Every structure is written in C-alpha cells, then in structure tokens.
Amino acid sequence: MRLLSGEIFLNGRTRKAVAFDETGIIAFDDEALELDVEFEELGSAFLTHAFMDGHAHPLFAGREHLGPDVTNAKSVAEMQKIVAAWLADNQSPIWAVGGAYVRSIVDGGVFLASWLDEVAPDRPVVLHGSDHHTLWANSEAMRLAGVLSEAPSLSVGSIDVDASGRPTGVFRETEAKELITDAIPELSMADELKALTWAHAELASLGISAVQDAWMDKGMVEVYLAAEDLGELVLRTNLAFWVRPESWRADAKRFIAERTRITALRSPKLSARTVKFFADGVFGSATASVKKPYDSSAGYLGDPVWSSEELNASVAHFAAADFQIHIHAIGDAGVAMALDAIEKAGCPANSVIAHTELVAEEDIPRFAQLGVIANFEPLWAREDGMLTSCLHHLGRERLDSMYRMRDILDSGAKISFGSDWPVSNPDPLLGLFTATHRALPETPEVSWTPHQRITEKEALHAYTLAVAQQLELTADCSDLVILSGNPLKANVLDITVLETIIGGQTVFARQ
Ligand SMILES: [Zn+2]
Structure with a gap:
C-alpha cells in the first residue's frame, strides 16, 4: 500500500491524502493518514487520475516507429534524408514502411513517388500520411503492388495520377491504400x-x-x-x-x-x-x-x-x-x-x-x-x-x-x-x-x-x-498520475509527468 499526502484532485474533489494499493483506493484524507503506513510527501507535485486516451492507434504508431520516422520533418528534403538514413541502417526488412508525413507541407498533399525514388530507387518505401487516410509510395512499392502503370478504378477514395493516368505516388482512403498495403509482407x-x-x-x-x-x-x-x-x-x-x-x-x-x-x-x-x-x-x-x-x-x-x-x-x-x-x-x-x-x-x-x-x-x-x-x-x-x-x-x-x-x-x-x-x-x-x-x-x-x-x-x-x-x-x-505541478492552476506547458501508476503499480517514473 502507498500513502501520499499533498495536493490531490480525485473524482472532482480536492484531497490532502490518499492511500491505495493494487485493488484500488483504500482511504482519503484523515482516514488515510491514520493508516499505519509511511507517507510520501508530494511537495510541489500534484496527484490526480491518470490520463486515458479515448481514441488512438498504439500499434500503428509502434509499427511506424520501426520504419523511417518522418513525423517531425518540415520539408520533403528532410524526409528524403531520414528515409535514406533508415535504408542505409536497415538492410532488412526490404520494405521501408514508416510515417507520418505532414500532408500540409505540400499543396493539396500531392507528394510524388519520384521524390522518394531519388533516395530509394530499388527498395520499396511507403510512408503513411499524418491523417492516416492517405499514403505515399515510391515507384518500387507501386511496381511490387502492381499499380505502377495504371490506377485501378475504386468505389471510394482516389489515386493521384498524371496526365497519362499513371499513379504519381499518393493513395487516398482505405480501398486505394490497400492496393499498396496488401503487398507489404507481414511483420514477424x-x-x-x-x-x-x-x-x-x-x-x-x-x-x-x-x-x-x-x-x-x-x-x-x-x-x-x-x-x-x-x-x-x-x-x-x-x-x-x-x-x-x-x-x-x-x-x-x-x-x-x-x-x-x-x-x-x-x-x-x-x-x-x-x-x-x-x-x-x-x-x-x-x-x-x-x-x-x-x-x-x-x-x-x-x-x-x-x-x-x-x-x-x-x-x-x-x-x-x-x-x-x-x-x-x-x-x-x-x-x-x-x-x-x-x-x-x-x-x-x-x-x-x-x-x-x-x-x-x-x-x-x-x-x-x-x-x-x-x-x-x-x-x-x-x-x-x-x-x-x-x-x-x-x-x-x-x-x-x-x-x-x-x-x-x-x-x-x-x-x-x-x-x-x-x-x-x-x-x-x-x-x-x-x-x-x-x-x-x-x-x-x-x-x-x-x-x-x-x-x-x-x-x-x-x-x-x-x-x-x-x-x-x-x-x-488506482490509475493515477503524479505531475510536477497542478494543471488547474499552473501553466500546463511547464508541467511534466513524474510518475504513472496503473492498478496501484508504477509503470513509469521520471529519472
Ligand atoms: Zn483514428
């Protein structure tokens, strides 16, 4: 069991102490302080319910992280550099599948396969767009997927094409994206x-x-x-x-x-x-x-x-x-x-x-x-x-x-x-x-x-x-977070997470 005292905000109420273990919260305030457990002072820190994310895709994020990570790239040139470095560092897997490129960097999100071809002429590269409703492939990826010379017709979504109808690299919405993703070998x-x-x-x-x-x-x-x-x-x-x-x-x-x-x-x-x-x-x-x-x-x-x-x-x-x-x-x-x-x-x-x-x-x-x-x-x-x-x-x-x-x-x-x-x-x-x-x-x-x-x-x-x-x-x-300050009062951008507790157990503690 742990007993913490200091600035605490749980279930919409301010508390001065809380005791919890893996079964949940045991007691609050004076009742908690009377327990025969050594208490930890929060000092300037703040304890509240842990955050929960009501809509995310952790496994997609993790899969993308295995490939080139262009999330913070601010230009196509920067993305090319990251892809080139990843390819040099990773002879396998053959496919470079990463993300997430910020679509708004290029007008209309019209990214070109040829830009990736410059750094990856003979290995397939696929980058997910930051909206995850679009993806950008190079020519080798399109060739392996069988869509290099012609865009199949779709019921929903679209494929960017040039004047002669050849795909230029961007695939929009599921049906189009799956033309490419179905060709990617499964991860182990x-x-x-x-x-x-x-x-x-x-x-x-x-x-x-x-x-x-x-x-x-x-x-x-x-x-x-x-x-x-x-x-x-x-x-x-x-x-x-x-x-x-x-x-x-x-x-x-x-x-x-x-x-x-x-x-x-x-x-x-x-x-x-x-x-x-x-x-x-x-x-x-x-x-x-x-x-x-x-x-x-x-x-x-x-x-x-x-x-x-x-x-x-x-x-x-x-x-x-x-x-x-x-x-x-x-x-x-x-x-x-x-x-x-x-x-x-x-x-x-x-x-x-x-x-x-x-x-x-x-x-x-x-x-x-x-x-x-x-x-x-x-x-x-x-x-x-x-x-x-x-x-x-x-x-x-x-x-x-x-x-x-x-x-x-x-x-x-x-x-x-x-x-x-x-x-x-x-x-x-x-x-x-x-x-x-x-x-x-x-x-x-x-x-x-x-x-x-x-x-x-x-x-x-x-x-x-x-x-x-x-x-x-x-x-x-007993899912709790200890923050370096109180986000109800202090500038939230100055606050850091000190400890994350799930079911009474610490899963993250800042060193
Ligand atoms: Zn989503």
Whole structure:
C-alpha cells in the first residue's frame, strides 16, 4: 500500500491524502493518514487520475516507429534524408514502411513517388500520411503492388495520377491504400511485440494508463493476445473491431469469437467490447461527408463510406450483440448519419462519435438527447497547417465552426478526449493546453476560436474520468498520475509527468 499526502484532485474533489494499493483506493484524507503506513510527501507535485486516451492507434504508431520516422520533418528534403538514413541502417526488412508525413507541407498533399525514388530507387518505401487516410509510395512499392502503370478504378477514395493516368505516388482512403498495403509482407510477431511495447512505454511516459485502440486491422488482435499472454501489456486497452460495409455480416461471427476469447482471459488490462465504423473520410482530402458542397469542388458532398440504410442495419446488429458503438464521423453529414444510426439502434449505452469535427446546429442537442459521447482530439482545435490545409475545401465560416467543444458540453452532452496517435501527438498535457486555449503553444494569447474554449477542470475531466466512462472502467481504480505541478492552476506547458501508476503499480517514473 502507498500513502501520499499533498495536493490531490480525485473524482472532482480536492484531497490532502490518499492511500491505495493494487485493488484500488483504500482511504482519503484523515482516514488515510491514520493508516499505519509511511507517507510520501508530494511537495510541489500534484496527484490526480491518470490520463486515458479515448481514441488512438498504439500499434500503428509502434509499427511506424520501426520504419523511417518522418513525423517531425518540415520539408520533403528532410524526409528524403531520414528515409535514406533508415535504408542505409536497415538492410532488412526490404520494405521501408514508416510515417507520418505532414500532408500540409505540400499543396493539396500531392507528394510524388519520384521524390522518394531519388533516395530509394530499388527498395520499396511507403510512408503513411499524418491523417492516416492517405499514403505515399515510391515507384518500387507501386511496381511490387502492381499499380505502377495504371490506377485501378475504386468505389471510394482516389489515386493521384498524371496526365497519362499513371499513379504519381499518393493513395487516398482505405480501398486505394490497400492496393499498396496488401503487398507489404507481414511483420514477424517479434517485431509486432516490439512495436506494441514501444508504443505502450511512450504512452505510459505521458501519464496515460488506458487507451481505446480504435481500429483492429488484420493480425492485430493476435498481437494483443500474445502481449497479454507474455504479461507485457502495460496499458489497459480496449480493442475496437473494424466493421466494413462490404463484409460486416461475415465478419460479425469472428468479432464475437474473438471477444469471447479475450473475455475468457479475465484480464484486468485487455478487453474487446467495441466495434468501429468509419462514417466518412477526412477534410484534408475532402472525403468527409458534408451537408453543403465543398467550396473546392462544385456540388461535391464528400464520400460517405456507408449507405445510411446499411449503416443503420449494421449498427443495430452489433448493438443487439452487445458491442459498444464507436463511429468515426468528421463532416456534418457524416455526424448526422452516425447519430441517426445510433438513434435507430435504440441509443446503446456509451456510444461514441469520434472526431466530431463539423456538427450542424440542428445536430448539437442530439448528443445529449441520445446519450452519445463526443470524442474530440483536442490538439486539432488550433489554427495550424493541418487546419488551414482544409480552408480551401470548407471556406472560412465552416472552418471556424469546427470542434465545438463548448457548445456540446453546454448542451449537456459528455465529451471525452483522445489523440488519434499517430495522427497527432499523444501528450495529454498539450491536449489540455489546446482545449483551454485553442492556440499554438508559441502564441498562447492568440486563440483561434476563443468562444469554444473549455475550462481546465472540464478538459482534465475529458482526458480522465470521461474516458474511463467511455472505456467502462470504474472511476476509483488506482490509475493515477503524479505531475510536477497542478494543471488547474499552473501553466500546463511547464508541467511534466513524474510518475504513472496503473492498478496501484508504477509503470513509469521520471529519472
Ligand atoms: Zn483514428
């Protein structure tokens, strides 16, 4: 058992002491101080619930980390340098698969295979875009995938081509991306576990104790099972099975079987209670589904991934099978379609709409009415390159009405936070700063949309207890974080994570 005294904030209350062990919190305040345990003084540090990430992709992040990491590259030349260095250091695997390139560095995200060919003329290179709805391949990767000379026709998404119809390197949305990714040899289980272990260590170092892995793709459930089996799973993780319009009826049985297998483990760390739908695409590629046409393309309303009839049927089917519903919806028409499907399925408990970037006025009250949790990625609510790259598609008025956290909270609905890592930085402290300032860290006084700011307490709740509710974890589980200062009072950007505690056990301690 541990007993800590000092500045403590738990379940919305300030405390002066807390005692806990691996079973949970034992006592607070005087009752805790009377226990026969030596107490640790927090001093200037601050203890609260550990952060939880309501929408992320740790295994994707880990897999990308095995390849060239261009996340922080500010130019194509810098990316070329990183790829060249990785290739020189890694003779195997043959394929260099990494990420995540910032799409807004090049106008329209039109990256060229030939730029990668300059540093990788004879080895396949694939880089994921930071939105993870696009990827950039070189010529050798396209050749091995059989799409070097001609772009196959697609039902959703697109492939960038030149005047003669030859692919030029960028593949947008799942169907297009899979032309390339299906050609990549599978990673060994040892590499998969290395990727997951790295990702969990990264998240633990940021004070995160639990995560919604929001997209189970081929082979991923096996990696989690292997990690759990070896006792290597660090964070509490709930898995979401990816429901696809073309195969959901056939896949449903497999999801149930895999859920049964995971439930039978009775693991305190691993669950698989959720199904994930994509209602639409993203704004950067103008594939999100909108109510009014894009400014960039006359009459064009984006690409809904589902027909509404089929989405309604599928959501109702999985709700009846007792799965939690988690729907990616970005455009206002995509959000409306997701709300409709949840409503028609009888409003299953703790349904989540993730991203909720653009919500029409008439749909704002529906989150509270239907009990839907709006999951936001707070770091997106600032005027950076990612946001401004959507300006020509959306126009100023629509762009400035994105991420209505204040309005949705005021409507009485619940909001939870996530990072969508590796789409964006998973650091919750940076997320708290952005939610409360809607500004860039270097210019905190210049708020993009100040009327949508939320308070420090609301933001902290959205990144802790609200996600616990979304993940259906009990609020008093002893997942705690010790921070160097109090984010409700001090400048959150000056604060660091000192210790992360999951189930009463320290999983990260700053040296
Ligand atoms: Zn995501």
